[in-house]
Amino acid sequence: MKDKNSVWSFFASVKLALFTLSAISITAIIGTVIPQNQKFGLYAQQYGDTAAQVIKVLDLHDMYGSWWFLGLLGLLSANIIICSIDRFPTAWKQMTTDQSGIAIAKIEKMALSHRIPAREKLSPDEVKTVLKNEGWKLTTKTSDDGTVIAGQKGNWSRMGVYLVHTSMLVIFIGAMIGHFFGFKASVFLPETRVTDKVYAAGHRSPIDLGFELRCDFFTIDFYDNGMAKKYVSGLTVLEDGKAPFSTEIAVNTPLKHNGITFYQASYEGYKDFVFKLTDPADGTVHTFIAPFQEQVEWKDKDIVFGVVNAEAFRDHVTRIKIWFKEGNSEPVEFWVDDNGIQEVASVSGAPYSLQAKQMYATGLQVAKDPGVWLVYLGFFMMLAGLYFSFFTSHKRVWIVTGQGREVLVAGSANKNKEGFEKNFTTLTDKLTDKLA
Amino acid sequence: MDSSQLIGITTFTYLFSSLLYVGILVFKAERQVGKAATFFTLAALIIQTIGIGLRWYESYELGIGRAPLTNMYESVVFFAWAIVAFYLFLEWKIKTRVIGAFAIPFAFLAMAYASFSSVNKAITPLLPALQSNWLIAHVVTCFIGYAAFAVAAGLSLMYLVKSTVGDNIRPGSVLDSIPTLKVIDDITYKSMIFGFIWLTAGIITGAIWANSAWGTYWSWDPKETWSLITWFVYAVTLHVRYTRGWSGKRIAWLSLLGFISVLFTYYGVNFLLSGLHSYGSN
Numbered sequence: 001m002k003d004k005n006s007v008w009s010f011f012a013s014v015k016l017a018l019f020t021l022s023a024i025s026i027t028a029i030i031g032t033v034i035p036q037n038q039k040f041g042l043y044a045q046q047y048g049d050t051a052a053q054v055i056k057v058l059d060l061h062d063m064y065g066s067w068w069f070l071g072l073l074g075l076l077s078a079n080i081i082i083c084s085i086d087r088f089p090t091a092w093k094q095m096t097t098d099q100s101g102i103a104i105a106k107i108e109k110m111a112l113s114h115r116i117p118a119r120e121k122l123s124p125d126e127v128k129t130v131l132k133n134e135g136w137k138l139t140t141k142t143s144d145d146g147t148v149i150a151g152q153k154g155n156w157s158r159m160g161v162y163l164v165h166t167s168m169l170v171i172f173i174g175a176m177i178g179h180f181f182g183f184k185a186s187v188f189l190p191e192t193r194v195t196d197k198v199y200a201a202g203h204r205s206p207i208d209l210g211f212e213l214r215c216d217f218f219t220i221d222f223y224d225n226g227m228a229k230k231y232v233s234g235l236t237v238l239e240d241g242k243a244p245f246s247t248e249i250a251v252n253t254p255l256k257h258n259g260i261t262f263y264q265a266s267y268e269g270y271k272d273f274v275f276k277l278t279d280p281a282d283g284t285v286h287t288f289i290a291p292f293q294e295q296v297e298w299k300d301k302d303i304v305f306g307v308v309n310a311e312a313f314r315d316h317v318t319r320i321k322i323w324f325k326e327g328n329s330e331p332v333e334f335w336v337d338d339n340g341i342q343e344v345a346s347v348s349g350a351p352y353s354l355q356a357k358q359m360y361a362t363g364l365q366v367a368k369d370p371g372v373w374l375v376y377l378g379f380f381m382m383l384a385g386l387y388f389s390f391f392t393s394h395k396r397v398w399i400v401t402g403q404g405r406e407v408l409v410a411g412s413a414n415k416n417k418e419g420f421e422k423n424f425t426t427l428t429d430k431l432t433d434k435l436a
Numbered sequence: 437m438d439s440s441q442l443i444g445i446t447t448f449t450y451l452f453s454s455l456l457y458v459g460i461l462v463f464k465a466e467r468q469v470g471k472a473a474t475f476f477t478l479a480a481l482i483i484q485t486i487g488i489g490l491r492w493y494e495s496y497e498l499g500i501g502r503a504p505l506t507n508m509y510e511s512v513v514f515f516a517w518a519i520v521a522f523y524l525f526l527e528w529k530i531k532t533r534v535i536g537a538f539a540i541p542f543a544f545l546a547m548a549y550a551s552f553s554s555v556n557k558a559i560t561p562l563l564p565a566l567q568s569n570w571l572i573a574h575v576v577t578c579f580i581g582y583a584a585f586a587v588a589a590g591l592s593l594m595y596l597v598k599s600t601v602g603d604n605i606r607p608g609s610v611l612d613s614i615p616t617l618k619v620i621d622d623i624t625y626k627s628m629i630f631g632f633i634w635l636t637a638g639i640i641t642g643a644i645w646a647n648s649a650w651g652t653y654w655s656w657d658p659k660e661t662w663s664l665i666t667w668f669v670y671a672v673t674l675h676v677r678y679t680r681g682w683s684g685k686r687i688a689w690l691s692l693l694g695f696i697s698v699l700f701t702y703y704g705v706n707f708l709l710s711g712l713h714s715y716g717s718n
Contacts, residue, residue, distance in 0.1 A: 014679045018672055025668040032658035032709055064656040175654070184652060223500070223561040231564055251564035252649050263651045264564075367651030375653060379640045386636060390629045 011078055012086035020076045027072070031063040037202075077172055080165045088162060094414075095158045099150035099396055100141035104408075107148070107398045112421065113410035114428045124149055127399050127407070130434055134427060136397065146402035157392040158414065163385030171378035177371030183207055186265065189215040190361040191274050192287055194238065198366040210258060212238040216246065217274075218267055218360040219339065220316065231264050233362040259368055266363030269315045273307050274359045280350035289359065302327045307356070317358035324354070395420055397427065407431065439494055439504075440557065442487030443513060447551045449480035450516070450544040457536030464613045470533050474524070477540060481520045488513065491559065500561045505575040508706070509555045514575065515702075516546035518583030522627075526587065530623060534614050538590030570645030578638030578663075582698050584631030585670075589695035591624040592688035599685055621683050624691055632670045639663050658709040662701040669694045 010016060035042075038061060044052040059066030107113070124140060124147045131138055136151030185198040185207055194214045197206040216234035223229045236246040237257050249255045254263045275288040277298065290296045295306045309321035317338050324344055325331035336342045336356055343351040393415035400408040409428050413420035456473035460466045491504040504510045523539040549555075598611050598620070605611045614620070642660070647653040654660060673690040676682040682690075 014675060018675060021668045021672050021675075025665045025672075028661050028665055031656060032661045032705070036656070064661075225561065227561050228564060229561065230567075252568040254648070254651065261651055263649065265650070365651050369651070372647065372653065376644070379643070383633070383637060383640065386633050390633065 008082065008086070011082040013079075013083070016079050017076070017083065020072060020079060024069075024072050024076065027063070027069065030060060034060055034063075036064070037062055073172070077169060080169060084162055084165055091158045091162070095155045095394070098139050098141075099152060099398065100139040100148045102148070102150070102398065104143075104145050104148065104400055107400060107408065107410045110398075110410040110412060112412060112424055113408065114424075116407045116409065116428065116432050124401050126434065127401060127431065130430055131397070131399070131427075134430075142402075146400050149399045149401070151397045151399075153395045154392045155394050157388050157394045160385045160388030160390075160392070163381050164389060165385075167378045167381035167385055169378075170381060171375050174371035174374030174376075174378060177374060178369040179371075182367065182369040182371065185366040187364050187366060188268060188361045189213065189364060190270065191215050191217055191359050192289065198364075209260060211240075213262070214238060215362050217357075218362040220267070222316075226313070231267060231362075233264055233364070235262065259370065261367050261369075263365040263367070264362065265365035268361045268363065269317075270359040270361065272359040273310075273317075273320060274357050275305070276355040277303075278353040280346060280348070280352060290356075303352075305354075308333065310358075320356050320358075322354070322356060390415075393420065395423065397424070399431075437490075439487045439491035442483050442490060443547070444551060446480045446484040446487060446516075447544070447547040449476055449483065450520070450540060450547055453477040453480060453536070454541045454544045457533065457540050460533050461537040461613065466533055466613075473533060473536060474527065477520060477536070478524060481517065481524065484513070484517050484520075488517065495559050498559055500559060502562045502567075503572045503575075504559075505572060506562060506566055507556065507560065509550050509557050511575065511579065511702075512546050512550040512555070515579050515582060515586075516543040516550070518579045519543040519546070519586050522580070522583045522587055522630075526623065526627070530615075530619075532615055535587075535591060535594070535623070538594045539587045542586045542590060565649050568645055568649065570641055570648065574638060574641040574645055577634050577641055581631045581634030581636075581638050582702060584627045584634065585691075585695050585698050588624050588627035588631060588691045591620050591627065592691040592695075595620045595624065595688040596685065599688075617684065621687065624687065625677060625683075628670055628673060628691060628694070632667075632674065635663070635667055635670070639667060659701065659705045662697070662705050666694065666697040666701050669697050 034055065040052065040056065040061070043055050043061060047055065055061055058068070063069055124142075127149055128138055128140070131149065131151045136153055137155075138149055138151050140150075141148050184201040186201065187195055187198040189195055192215070194212050196209050196212045198209060199205070200207055214236040216236055218231070218233050220228055221230040221232075230250055232248050232250050234246065234248050235255055236244050237255075238244050245257075247255050249262060249264050251264045254261045256262075271292045273290045273292070275290055275296070277286050277288065278284070279286065279301070286298065288296050288298065290306055292307055292310065295304050297304050303324070303326045305322060305324040307320055308323045310317045311319040319335050319337055320340075321333065321335050322342070323331055323333050326344075326347055329347060332344065334342060334344075336354075339355070339357040341353060341355045344354050345351050393413045395411065395413045397409065397411040400410075409424075409431060411420065411424045411427075453473055453476045456469050456476065459469055460473060488504050491510070492502075495502050495504065505514055519539060520543045523536060523543075526535065526539075527533060550557075594614060595617060598605070598614050599617055601611055615623075639660075642663070643653040646655070669690070673687060673694060676690070677687055
């Protein structure tokens with residue numbers, strides 16, 4: 001790294017960083033103004049053919065994934081990497097070098113220094129005790145000119161900026177891992193149905209899950225004013241050689257299985273109805289799908305039933321009118337609330353338990369992102385790094401004893417110099433009390 | 437007494453405090469009304485805090501039960517709260533009241549917008565997507581950042597006014613009572629650092645929330661993109677300050693540019709562009 005050529009210093013420069021950050025900021029605005037990922041015809045319609053051509057050539061319809069925008073992000077990354085490699089060794093040295101080796105003449109010339117008239121024959125141990133109680137990490141060096149006790153605090157502060165810069169790279173790497181090894185997809189899964197595939201966002205190509213997912217039910221709770229309060233899907237994971245596993249998901253509480261996460265995203269209401277009939281003989285539950293105003297048969301029991309009418313609020317059914325006939329007995333008709341349970345007399349005596357509800361499909365957002373933990377790690381590093389960079393400073397003090405009757409105290413800090421001056425005065429006061 | 441009455445009282449008290457702080461600046465009446473300005477501002481902040489708390493309680497009474505941080509009205513009220521809290525912290529820290537004339541009016545304007553514009557003030561239930569504890573973390577962190585940037589912008593205005601007049605300041609004049617340019621510059625920079633850290637936390641909590649609700653932590657939604665643009669503007673400012681030694685007027689202009697970006701992220705995006713944060717516009 002010693003033979004710095006001009007290319008190297010270009011990539012290590014703050015100028016490049018300022019250029020890249022500004023360029024990203026300004027160009028990023030484009031994507032917030034031009035609608036993204038629309039069909040080409042829409043741009044032609046909205047902006048005219050020439051402008052639409054420009055949009056196409058420069059990928060402005062998908063600008064955050066365009067070659068030139070990713071190029072800018074790449075340039076920023078290269079800049080961060082090379083700038084860090086360029087400057088890190090100096091910072092590491094400043095952080096780790098034993099400060100007691102510094103020449104006494106240099107200490108005497110420091111901007112912040114103080115001389116304390118002291119007793120004769122001062123022991124460095126007394127000075128050290130005062131400093132140690134204040135939390136300074138100490139090193140000592142004795143020469144013919146006297147003893148130098150060097151103390152430092154907060155030396156990790158110098159790493160803050162590298163932590164912040166590295167955190168951005170960690171986030172980028174996490175995002176790339178997610179992009180190349182993960183997927184974003186979605187699936188509409190009607191109640192009672194099973195899927196082993198989901199469909200990739202954008203090009204809709206099927207992705208194998210490696211297991212099966214069943215939608216047991218979907219429900220919506222409403223507030224009194226009719227706004228949706230909660231969407232809940234009951235899901236069951238079916239995997240070869242494993243016991244089925246059921247859970248409920250809602251918005252903000254997804255299901256995670258084998259690194260794939262299922263998010264409650266949307267739903268669709270059907271004109272079909274889901275019936276659950278419990279056989280009084282053995283308690284088994286039998287599920288049927290009944291389209292609106294069509295007959296459904298339960299052959300074993302010689303039962304015919306169906307939905308003859310329904311009441312709805314917007315597209316949500318609230319009450320269902322059911323027609324039910326067993327064998328040659330008289331058919332019965334009755335209303336149940338959506339998802340309500342009704343007992344229906346049977347020929348054999350014990351009643352059937354009947355549950356009916358509108359059929360929904362749950363809309364699931366499906367994501368696999370093996371890089372997300374790196375992104376979160378990057379977030380943590382960034383906040384920690386910003387804290388170290390801005391709220392801590394590398395403070396150093398030197399105390400020279402053994403020069404006749406005086407004790408020389410000097411100090412410096414790489415940031416927040418006014419704050420350090422106050423600390424320094426407190427320290428010299430303490431030493432004065434102790435030694436004078 | 438309900439929350440809207442308390443918030444109304446707050447609005448007028450911020451107006452009164454603004455006048456007191458401007459009075460301190462114009463008539464150099466710190467000795468006479470300085471304590472009163474601080475007192476009324478602090479009192480209004482306490483009343484506002486109770487008002488926000490009461491609105492939270494009222495939401496439970498209505499059977500909705502949610503933090504009062506979820507629509508335009510509530511966010512503007514919280515923005516004003518954060519500006520005043522940040523300003524009072526600064527006043528206590530640097531022991532000067534003149535800056536109040538450039539900070540408290542922002543809080544009053546925000547409250548006036550909340551109270552008198554057509555934004556919906558009703559306590560409405562939360563959409564399922566908004567029912568997350570990350571909502572509180574996200575809104576609180578963002579608005580602490582925005583408040584610090586607002587105060588930094590006020591300080592920058594003060595800096596630019598004072599530096600334009602330059603050496604022609606008559607001793608004893610209005611501008612003479614403003615802290616020295618060096619002091620204003622320093623506080624502006626520190627406010628921006630403070631805001632930057634909170635904005636960072638705001639973007640991060642938003643990303644984590646989006647990931648738990650939709651499975652994607654970043655989708656280049658206009659609001660997200662604009663928050664990143666704002667973040668970059670302040671990142672550039674901190675870099676030129678730290679590595680190229682910029683200070684004074686140039687930093688003041690960048691601080692104003694940053695605040696314009698904040699306002700656009702917060703307000704402009706909701707009304708001029710469309711995206712995930714559309715619920716914030718009602």
